[in-house]
Amino acid sequence: MIKSKLFFISLPSFLIFISWFFLAPTAAHPSGKQSGISAQRAAEYIHAVIKADRTIYSQYIVERLGETVSLKATEQWKNENTLPLPAQFLMVSSKIVNSKNLGIKYRLMSLWPINKNNAARSNQQRAGLKKVAKNPGQPHLWSVKKNGKILFNAVYPDLAVTKSCVHCHNNHPRSPKKDFKRGEVMGGIHISFPISKANNGSSLKDYRVAPEVVADYVHAILEADRTVYAKHIVNRLQKKNIIYASENWWEENTLLLPAQFLLNASDLIKNMRIGLDYKLISLWPINPHNGAANQFEHLGLEAVASKPFRPYIGSVQVGNKSFFRAVYPDFAVTPACVTCHNAHPKSPKHDFKLYDVIGGIVVSLPMDSD
Template structure:
């Protein structure tokens, strides 16, 4: 009898604990995340992927003289540029239907199409150049749709960023330095 009572009591405690754990999971699942934090999450993943690609693929291959990166990567035996890595990834993301848009922009772009496209982007890029550690965020309207947009400083995380941008014939600026800011990563998501 004492053994049975102890067993029943033990099972009761375990069930009780499981109940608490379950309700904890349910509560966490229903918590809403602020939209500013959602874009921070997206930025963290995409910036880390591109940094890894630049440092451990582009820089590594270039330093060993194996293969360079260039705009003509589809036709020439070269790797895609880090900027094209972002463009291609963004086009693939668009195919998933989640309507997250991201691209690289700059006040001194190599590609004229990558200059600021709106007043928000112009002000944001100016703010980021002045204070790179503070992302520029706000609500915008794009194609009649209300969206939340955030700009994050895009730094020269590898010497290849600096040498290529300083040497490129279409680059309007040629005095970039390692870890300096080349522009911004722009992310925008629809507001529910």
């Protein structure tokens, strides 16, 4: 407790910090550092979340359940009581994010698309796909002016992370390429969002995004993937008695709990060591480990439980590094959330209702100075 208090800066300096930050998001830092997170870093965080959720879904759901209980992923998943294809999972989720008008947009595309709508839509996108196919270690970055706004663009490679990616594409009648191999680049993820330029410099590196905006982007993707998983996979397949979600999903050949889906993806991101971190907490945790870990998280959970419109934000100093943190409300978006939490013997609360705030998602971003 004492230790964590030391890390939190005092309220007055916190308010000054916040007002300086958000009132003048494009101003240069007096010490020469720049405010906000570099656009390149922001794209890296956004891509990390998309990729981690895509990997968990492809490996722990599609590949594992295909092998253990012959639960297939098919294009007509709604009618056939199967799993959505990994590409469809991403599309449903990106539609939710794009419709929020936060500024961020993303989409899956390829030089060899099964669906022609997934081809590149501009020369820049095509050039990006070619570049990441040749050199998957680096994203392709550019900026464009559109309707008076500058948009930052990035294409990241999309890799054949499981055998099933390769098998299904190589055998698909509409696939123009039949010799994909595991680990190869199959396409790319295009990400774009609006940016403002820092006042000294004109290269792509000088574009910054306010930290609360980056946290909103990261959270929007997390929330959309979480909703798609809970609604279209767990709730739908449980209702049809096809498969259910359980804590011992590995041993029982079942679906991961929605919380486990999020935490496994968060672990993948931690292992990437890019600084982004997120977790699930609650005032009424089933697992005591998911209670508020400090005063900031406690205040954040109370704030989003009573006013679930905006996140509770703040900053912390850990050693010589500063982090931006935001707590977002976590809603019971589907009946499965409510029934499972209310019935769980370890749950301290048994009267959740649909769309109640069950807890919070904490997003933590390092404030870089590059």
